[in-house]
Amino acid sequence: MAASDRPVFPVVGDGSGIEPDRKLHPEELQLALRNKALPLEGLRYDVTPTGLHYLLVHYDIPAVDAQTWRLTVGGHVRQPLTLTLADLQRRPARTLPVTLECAGDGRALLEPRPVSQPWLAGAVGNAAWTGTPLRGILDEAGLEDDVVEILLTGLDRGIEGGVEQDYQRSLPLDTALDDDVLVAWAMNDRPLEPQHGYPVRVIVPGWYGMTHVKWLRSIEALSVPFDGYQHTAYRYSQSRDEPGEPVTLMRVRSLLIPPGIPDFLTRTRVVQAGPVELRGRAWSGYGPITRVEVSVDGGASWNDAEVSPPPGVHAWQAWRYAWDASRAGEYELCCRAHDRAGNVQPVEQYWTARGMGNNAVHRVRVLVRAS
Amino acid sequence: MAASDRPVFPVVGDGSGIEPDRKLHPEELQLALRNKALPLEGLRYDVTPTGLHYLLVHYDIPAVDAQTWRLTVGGHVRQPLTLTLADLQRRPARTLPVTLECAGDGRALLEPRPVSQPWLAGAVGNAAWTGTPLRGILDEAGLEDDVVEILLTGLDRGIEGGVEQDYQRSLPLDTALDDDVLVAWAMNDRPLEPQHGYPVRVIVPGWYGMTHVKWLRSIEALSVPFDGYQHTAYRYSQSRDEPGEPVTLMRVRSLLIPPGIPDFLTRTRVVQAGPVELRGRAWSGYGPITRVEVSVDGGASWNDAEVSPPPGVHAWQAWRYAWDASRAGEYELCCRAHDRAGNVQPVEQYWTARGMGNNAVHRVRVLVRAS
Numbered sequence: 001m002a003a004s005d006r007p008v009f010p011v012v013g014d015g016s017g018i019e020p021d022r023k024l025h026p027e028e029l030q031l032a033l034r035n036k037a038l039p040l041e042g043l044r045y046d047v048t049p050t051g052l053h054y055l056l057v058h059y060d061i062p063a064v065d066a067q068t069w070r071l072t073v074g075g076h077v078r079q080p081l082t083l084t085l086a087d088l089q090r091r092p093a094r095t096l097p098v099t100l101e102c103a104g105d106g107r108a109l110l111e112p113r114p115v116s117q118p119w120l121a122g123a124v125g126n127a128a129w130t131g132t133p134l135r136g137i138l139d140e141a142g143l144e145d146d147v148v149e150i151l152l153t154g155l156d157r158g159i160e161g162g163v164e165q166d167y168q169r170s171l172p173l174d175t176a177l178d179d180d181v182l183v184a185w186a187m188n189d190r191p192l193e194p195q196h197g198y199p200v201r202v203i204v205p206g207w208y209g210m211t212h213v214k215w216l217r218s219i220e221a222l223s224v225p226f227d228g229y230q231h232t233a234y235r236y237s238q239s240r241d242e243p244g245e246p247v248t249l250m251r252v253r254s255l256l257i258p259p260g261i262p263d264f265l266t267r268t269r270v271v272q273a274g275p276v277e278l279r280g281r282a283w284s285g286y287g288p289i290t291r292v293e294v295s296v297d298g299g300a301s302w303n304d305a306e307v308s309p310p311p312g313v314h315a316w317q318a319w320r321y322a323w324d325a326s327r328a329g330e331y332e333l334c335c336r337a338h339d340r341a342g343n344v345q346p347v348e349q350y351w352t353a354r355g356m357g358n359n360a361v362h363r364v365r366v367l368v369r370a371s
Numbered sequence: 372m373a374a375s376d377r378p379v380f381p382v383v384g385d386g387s388g389i390e391p392d393r394k395l396h397p398e399e400l401q402l403a404l405r406n407k408a409l410p411l412e413g414l415r416y417d418v419t420p421t422g423l424h425y426l427l428v429h430y431d432i433p434a435v436d437a438q439t440w441r442l443t444v445g446g447h448v449r450q451p452l453t454l455t456l457a458d459l460q461r462r463p464a465r466t467l468p469v470t471l472e473c474a475g476d477g478r479a480l481l482e483p484r485p486v487s488q489p490w491l492a493g494a495v496g497n498a499a500w501t502g503t504p505l506r507g508i509l510d511e512a513g514l515e516d517d518v519v520e521i522l523l524t525g526l527d528r529g530i531e532g533g534v535e536q537d538y539q540r541s542l543p544l545d546t547a548l549d550d551d552v553l554v555a556w557a558m559n560d561r562p563l564e565p566q567h568g569y570p571v572r573v574i575v576p577g578w579y580g581m582t583h584v585k586w587l588r589s590i591e592a593l594s595v596p597f598d599g600y601q602h603t604a605y606r607y608s609q610s611r612d613e614p615g616e617p618v619t620l621m622r623v624r625s626l627l628i629p630p631g632i633p634d635f636l637t638r639t640r641v642v643q644a645g646p647v648e649l650r651g652r653a654w655s656g657y658g659p660i661t662r663v664e665v666s667v668d669g670g671a672s673w674n675d676a677e678v679s680p681p682p683g684v685h686a687w688q689a690w691r692y693a694w695d696a697s698r699a700g701e702y703e704l705c706c707r708a709h710d711r712a713g714n715v716q717p718v719e720q721y722w723t724a725r726g727m728g729n730n731a732v733h734r735v736r737v738l739v740r741a742s
Contacts, residue, residue, distance in 0.1 A: 023394035023395055023396060023397075024394055024395040024396075024397075024399075024400055025394060025395075026394075026395075026479075027636055027637050027638070028395075028400075029395055029399075029400075029403060029479060029489055029491065030491060030638050031636070031638075032400060032403040032404050033403050033407075033408040033489075033490070033491055033493070034408065034410050034638075036404075036407050037404040037405065039405050039428065039431070039432060039566070041431045041432050041434075042432065042565075042566075044434055045565070049564045049565055049566070050421065050422045050564065051421045051422035051424070051426075051564045051566060051567070052564065052565065052566055053422070055422075057410065058635055059632060059633050059635065060410070060412045060629075060632065060633055061410060061412050061413065061423075063412075063415055108397075108400060115636070116636065118400060118404075119404070120400065120401060120404055122404070157632050158632045158633050158634065158635055159632065159633070159634040159635065159641060160634070160635040160636070161635075164632070164641075193420045193421065193422045193423065194413070194416070194420055194423065195410070195413075195420070195422055195423055196422070258431075261430060261431070261528050261529045261530065261535070262430050262431055262529050262530070263529065263530040263531070264429055264430065264529055264530065264531040264532075265398055265402070265486070265487065265531075266398050267398070267401050267402075267405075270530060270535075
């Protein structure tokens with residue numbers, strides 16, 4: 001699109017993309033209603049039901065006819081390929097439980113609040129993904145010696161930050177060659193639903209969701225690193241001008257299933273006094289969860305929860321904690337996880353200009369009432 | 372819960388439940404992220420994929436074990452029943468395509484805005500529901516002569532307007548005896564996902580969503596009309612104090628699939644100049660759609676669209692309109708439907724104190740750019 005006929009989009013907030021006010025703009029509401037969080041009670045399922053899995057769609061869900069759909073493999077390869085869905089499904093298949101989380105999870109909890117998809121907590125899910133390793137496809141195409149990254153392009157097209165684009169992300173070569181990176185056609189033993197990438201998407205275990213390109217149409221071997229829009233947008237930085245660091249693996253996080261019953265409008269919880277088993281999930285892209293701590297006093301004191309082993313190396317882990325909620329009153333429940341790499345969730349917010357990776361401890365307000 | 376230990380929930384807005392400000396409260400954001408709209412491009416599917424169907428959950432999705440779950444049938448009946456899921460599934464089964472819409476769809480477009488689930492447009496879906504007619508169950512239980520309503524109770528429990536409650540709605544007897552009212556265990560040929568009422572929900576074709584009780588646990592024949600919370604909350608009125616009229620059948624509505632490509636943040640559409648086929652859906656609880664009109668100039672002039680017959684008597688109808696978008700510029704696309712009962716969507720908002728049934732014409736802003 002030439003600069004002259006580029007439409008001017010309405011400025012949201014003061015134009016800095018950061019909103020000091022706690023109230024939300026209508027544009028953020030549109031995004032909140034399109035994109036879907038896992039309701040926190042949905043954490044109870046080991047495998048997230050398809051319709052409960054979190055969902056972020058940058059542009060529109062494209063209309064795809066699987067009969068005419070083709071996956072092209074090109075760039076710096078010796079043998080470019082064009083594959084049908086049947087071609088892919090004849091290849092060796094694997095099914096992996098993989099936890100996926102949006103890098104922006106927790107953004108709307110930040111103060112000041114960066115304006116974008118306004119996630120609170122729960123932009124996460126853990127599904128069983130079936131596909132064929134990307135590595136096998138790259139081996140068949142034959143990578144040239146100068147390849148450094150693998151570029152993935154989806155069929156979804158839109159405008160972001162004034163740039164019209166197909167959705168594109170690249171993988172470092174060593175990641176692309178990991179046997180657990182899948183070109184996937186099934187979720188929870190069913191063909192992908194349209195919103196999850198039908199007919200085919202990429203699964204890159206351990207990485208935040210922006211990397212798992214949906215509606216995949218091409219794989220391209222690059223001899224120079226990709227620097228497209230989605231690589232400049234997913235950065236950790238203190239201002240939008242500085243380049244910062246790339247967003248890659250999921251930062252350690254835990255969430256808890258709010259106990260008791262909710263108030264409809266405020267979602268405040270009411271719990272009957274007595275013993276309460278608190279339960280939740282924890283995950284990290286940097287390794288297994290080694291410890292989860294729970295606080296029932298807003299973080300003043302912490303107690304160890306019991307942590308289950310992961311159902312797969314890339315899947316979240318369950319945790320539980322026996323809370324003696326015998327005394328009526330108001331409580332703030334918190335949880336924080338540690339991973340084997342030594343990472344731990346911060347008590348204070350993790351603030352960046354684009355609201356990425358805010359893995360501050362999860363807090364749930366609860367009113368315990370006398371039995 | 373005794374009044375003395377009833378928790379005081381934070382007041383949202385000025386306490387009137389009506390918010391003149393366009394910006395949203397954090398409480399509304401929580402609701403927007405839990406509850407799910409159909410992304411408008413999802414209108415392209417005749418049958419809405421399960422994970423794209425709109426979803427409103429008043430309280431929490433309950434955890435239900437289908438092995439121990441039972442449906443009780445009681446009240447003013449000659450033979451109370453207790454049914455297992457297998458008992459239900461041995462009964463005569465029907466599959467019906469049914470369009471479901473939330474009564475609050477369009478609420479957040481209202482000015483001033485009633486504070487509750489802040490739907491814009493798209494709290495709708497059209498799925499294939501499989502179940503057994505409620506009538507057969509009532510016949511087997513044998514209704515007493517004094518029965519006037521059938522009360523449906525779900526397993527979901529919470530607090531709303533200060534009232535702790537199981538989710539309950541009643542049906543007028545003549546509605547309950549309609550052969551198309553189903554006690555349903557499948558959606559789109561699969562067991563219900565948890566968020567859609569697993570293991571069993573009610574489907575009441577033509578009615579707004581609040582009537583289709585999910586996680587059904589009991590059916591009770593009443594000799595006096597039910598006046599529980601959900602019947603006082605779903606009302607059309609000009610203030611929260613007056614009783615108003617009950618919300619029942621879906622008011623006539625049409626939606627259009629936004630053409631072109633979106634801007635990520637604002638969702639503004641960009642369309643390449645040239646012929647554009649506009650498409651969408653229309654439905655009404657009062658009868659078939661007889662006419663859909665389209666405007667490309669914000670409602671200044673209207674043109675008839677081509678309307679398809681319904682795929683089932685309770686399912687939405689497709690419509691299409693050939694738009695000559697040859698001239699670059701800014702357009703506001705609108706659509707409005709008429710039903711056989713003579714209802715037509717209003718150009719102005721339909722304002723009520725609780726934001727119910729706002730079926731004003733759908734508007735989509737589009738920028739056409741030169742090719």
